[in-house]
Amino acid sequence: MEEKKFDLNSIIGFILIFGILVYMMYTNQPTPEELAEQEKAKQEQVEAEKKAAEQEATAVTTAEDYSVTNVRDSMQMVALNNKLGAFAYSSTLPSAKPTETLVETDLLAIKFSNKGGYISEIKLKEFVDFNEVPIYIIKDGNANFNINFGTTDSRILNTKDLYFEPTITKSGDNTVVSMKLKVSPQQYLEYRYELKPDDYMMDFTIRSQGLSNVINSSQEVNLDWDLKAIRHAKSISYENRYTEVVFEYEGGKDDYLGQQELTDDTASDVTYVAYKQHFFTSILLADTPFKTARLESRNLVKDEEIDTLFTKAFATKLPLELQGGEINKNMNWYYGPSDYKILNSYDRNLDEVVPLGWGIFGWINRYVFIPMFGFLSGFLPYGIAIIVMTILVRIVMSPVTYKSYVSQAKMKVLKPEIAEINEKYKDNPMKKQQETMALYSKAGASPMAGCLPALMQLPVFYALFQFFPSAFDLRQKSFLWAEDLSSYDTIAKLPFHIPFYGDHVSLFPILASLAIFFYMRMTTGQQMASQPTQEGMPDMGKMMKYMIYFSPIMMLFFFNNYASGLSLYYFISNLITIGIMLVIKNYIIDEDKIHAKIQENKKKPKKQNRFQKKMAEMMEQAEQQKKNQQRK
Structure with missing residues (x-):
């Protein structure tokens, strides 16, 4: 009798609990306004997922994509990840803003830009131009240095638009400037510059760490170096006559692009490229040759009365080879005078940058004059x-x-x-x-x-x-x-x-x-x-x-x-x-x-x-033949 009573009480209890739950669900059901808000949120989520799916295709970045200097909420981070992929991390750092780092040696004053990690300004401290203005080889955006590469998530990125994190250290008397484009604290692409106190030549290394699963090794990784040569001399036409691209290739051969309005060339096994500006020169040198190089020179002086700021525009495209999915290229930069004695002292065939003449003419200049x-x-x-x-x-x-x-x-x-x-x-x-x-x-x-x-x-x-x-x-x-x-x-x-x-x-x-x-x-x-x-x-x-x-x-x-x-x-x-x-x-x-x-x-x-005997005999024979013909 008691067992039946227990079962009945249990059933009554379950019915009461169920009734209470039904009542609570009824009293807490959303109002029509709340239902509309939920439907709108659901629609926005669908649209966001659709947009993200479309961005899975290859995306080419522009400078505006990296203008975010402080990611404040998750929505901004999602948008940044959709555009930059793994490199979105670099835009969340305090260095993700257009600032410059100034480093000076006895000879050079150099500014390094966070944006692009490259040199944004170079002043030669010992020289002035014909107007007593300091000599600048790079200034006000006349130069561009960029690495163009693909990523494993189908993006095409350009380092010139990405933000690098700068650090400055000392290595003995040398100053080391490290510019790192970070994917994470331990994964990055680094530009490493080592400046010597009394030298126009600096060491330059491009290397990556932990990016083998980020950089797409099946696509070309290209280094682009462009420069518009700033006018330094009183006669822009005279200076322009000696402004040109000089390069070394195939184990010591050298050549130049010449003085035409537009010239280009392709060379293999290139060890250096020099943008010669008559009396000042920018040179990129490699420890191991670049397999190929595409070079271009454009004349900017159509009318010397109007075109007074720049002489020529130079452009070079160089492929960077990956080793185990990583970049590791040791190079040098030279920014300084086109002085034969200085260039020849490096023992890297840089004396060819100075146009002393070919063959015997160059020999006379080098060893006599x-x-x-x-x-x-x-x-x-x-x-x-x-x-x-x-x-x-x-x-x-x-x-x-x-x-x-x-x-x-x-x-x-x-x-x-x-x-x-x-x-x-x-x-x-x-x-x-x-x-x-x-x-x-x-x-x-x-x-x-x-x-x-x-x-x-x-x-x-x-x-x-x-x-x-x-x-x-x-x-x-x-x-x-x-x-x-x-x-x-x-x-x-x-x-x-x-x-x-x-x-x-x-x-x-x-x-x-x-x-x-x-x-x-x-x-x-x-x-x-x-x-x-x-x-x-x-x-x-x-x-x-x-x-x-x-x-x-x-x-x-x-x-x-x-x-x-x-x-x-x-x-x-x-x-x-x-x-x-x-x-x-x-x-x-x-x-x-x-x-x-x-x-x-x-x-x-x-x-x-x-x-002389042979000539005399030939002339006598010719004379005799003429006489014979006259007799006939």
Whole structure:
């Protein structure tokens, strides 16, 4: 009876509890307004999930995607993760803001930007430009350094838009700047710069840690380096002429892109790329070669009256190889003067950045003129050093000048006899040529003897033409009225611009042109007096007369914007040559003695070498064939 009672009580209890629950559910059911709010929240969740699914496709980031400097709530973090993936962490750090870190050495003042981790400004502390403004190689966004890579979650990222965390430490006397793009406290991409106190070269390493599962190894990882070369010199057109891309490839070969409006090239096994700005240079060097490099140079000076800020725009794309899914590339940066002595001291073939000329021309500059000028300028003012070097060069070349003048004197003495031969055999060109060669052979003279000494001087002439525009030591060194021997001198400013000449008058080119005019009057006068007129040939005398006036005018226009040091050299060189030739003519060479010597040589039996014999035989055979044809 009691057991039944217990069961009945239990059933009643369950019924009461169920009734209470039903009542509570009824009294707590949402109102129509609350139901509407729930439906709206559900719809927003569906939309958010749909948007997230769409972002699973490849996303290319832009600078605006990284502008979040403080993630305040989970919704912002979700949005950031959707866009940046693993690299969203870098934008949550205190360093995720556009700030710069300044580091100074004895030679450089460098700013490193949190955004992109690259150098945002470089000032060379020991130099100023033509307006006395400090030399900046990088300033106000003229340079860009970026690594473009894909991620394992199908994103394309650019480091130039991401925020790096900077730290500065010391390694002995060196300053180490570490810029880390973090995925987590222990996972990051690092740019490591090590600056030495008294050096323009810094160590630079790109390495990653713990990113093998973040970076997509099946896609190219490319390093992009762009720079617009800032104008530093008084003449932007002259500076632009020596501004170019120089690179080393395939184990020591070097090349350059040239001066066209747009040039590009592709090279393999590249060990360095230099953006040369005439007297200042930016160079990226690698310990191990880049497999390929795509290089580009664009001329920015269309009109030197309007385009006054930049000379050329350079761009380079270099692939970075992954090792075990990680980046580890040891490199160097050089930011400094294009000084041959400094660049050559690194023993990394950087002297090729300075355009000293190819082949024998470069050899003469490296082993003769650079050491000679360095020695002279060590104890003499730079202008005087140029004059002394010019005197020494002309003295060394004076035997060549002497031989050339003697040859012209011999030809002058023989001119009447050659004219006689021309008249005698005017109807027989073959015989005339044969007799003329016989006369030259007996007299010991040759029309080519005067040309060969002149050709021997060409390597020296061209080597010096390359030397003076590349001589960094001449930069901002004054002499007489020239304020800067590496740029043009100005004695008058014109109120207008003359094509190919400029808006100024330079005195050194005028003096050099006058010296060339008098020198050419002397030499061409001698040549016209010694050179017989050949029938059927152009009138060389008339052509030489034109050259007497054309060459100085060309010199005047061409050198008006060139370095005054180069014009000073040509002025002094031609002045000395004129003096040497006057001494040779008036005190060394006696035309009567030359004539007597020639007559004596003509009496002696002249031995012919194998070539002369062969030529004589060929001419005799040709003459005989002509006679046979006439008989028929």
